[in-house]
Amino acid sequence: MPEGDTIYRTATVLRSALLGRVVTAARARPGPGRARVPDLDRLVGQTVTGVESQGKHLLIRFSNHLTLRTHLRMRGSWHRYAPGEPWQRPAAQATVVLETPQAIAVCFSAPTAELLSDTELARQPVLRALGPDLLSADFDTDEAVRRLRELRGLEIGDALLEQRAVSGIGNVHKSEALFLERVNPFTPLAALADETLGAVLATARRLLAANVGGGRRVTTGLSRPGQGLWAYGRAGRPCRRCGALVRTARQGELARTTYWCPRCQPDAPRPGERRF
Known part of the structure; x- marks a missing residue:
């Protein structure tokens, strides 16, 4: 399972590719262990306002006050591609795809992907239960x-x-x-x-x-x-x-x-x- 350093690095890479960019296409597909598939149509036309790690969770925030949360577990990974660049893994393994004019972010084989409002994010039980993040600047x-x-x-x-x-x-x-x-x-x-x-x-x-x-x-x-x-x-x-x-x-x-x-x-x- 990716550890906090991997998720922190992933957030850094995706932040450089997505922050301030407008989403032109977004989609999700079902995968093993995922009972619900988030409706990402609501992200089209929105601007990415933040990308951050929280422990082993990755949070991508958008201008309409929605946040995409993913957890990679054992097999998941995020990739960044230029438009038209071949993917390194089959499209059938793509859990989430976010497209902007400048870059495409693809999350492969993630069992956890959910789109949350600000209120839902504040109440998300897994995130609320997390202990202090070892990579946080204010680690307690x-x-x-x-x-x-x-x-x-x-x-x-x-x-x-x-x-x-x-x-x-x-x-x-x-x-x-x-x-x-x-x-x-x-x-x-x-x-x-x-x-x-x-x-x-x-x-x-x-x-x-x-x-x-x-x-x-x-x-x-x-x-x-x-x-x-x-x-x-x-x-x-x-x-x-x-x-x-x-x-x-x-x-x-x-x-x-x-x-x-x-x-x-x-x-x-x-x-x-x-x-x-």
Whole structure:
């Protein structure tokens, strides 16, 4: 699933192509997992007034006070094309198409696409429930820690992916941030001090911000192929820091993949023990 850095970058690209442009054609089509297809005819003749990311959600705003919200899940992606330019994916996979005289924006294979009024947007339950956005300029660490504390019983590796606690982070940056802070992903939240949670969030925020520019995702500072990540995707290979073999396991009810170094990130503390 695209993480917050990918959606932030997508918003930047689409903003440069669409902002201030008049929509000349707009259409949506049904797709897997989508019960409703938004009527985009109302966007024709309207001007794009804003494009922004909110966690893993992309919001495109229009001059008639409507907002298009998309969530890409695992397979979705937004593309920008010049008029007449061949598409890189089949038209049958296009969930949303927005056309202006200068550019065409196509959202492929997105299970979530809805057109909302200002009132509906303010009441949208998923957006209302989102925790602080790690890529927001006014990210509130204290509020994010408070929301994490509400996820009683969860392990830190699972809790970080709960978008209602903190939004924008996914499996890659979760594994990388926990590695850099030497926190075992299976540590119960109750065993970690607020200072530790704050440090993990700060590192995750730094990693996300460092990767909004595009290209291969890098957390090690080395952009050469195969050297960009510390732990994610490196199961069975030597840790770049200590040489122990990186491990992987499924975690949480959704069985999401976690990577960690058993030496750099030792086992979770005993019940009642708090690590600083």
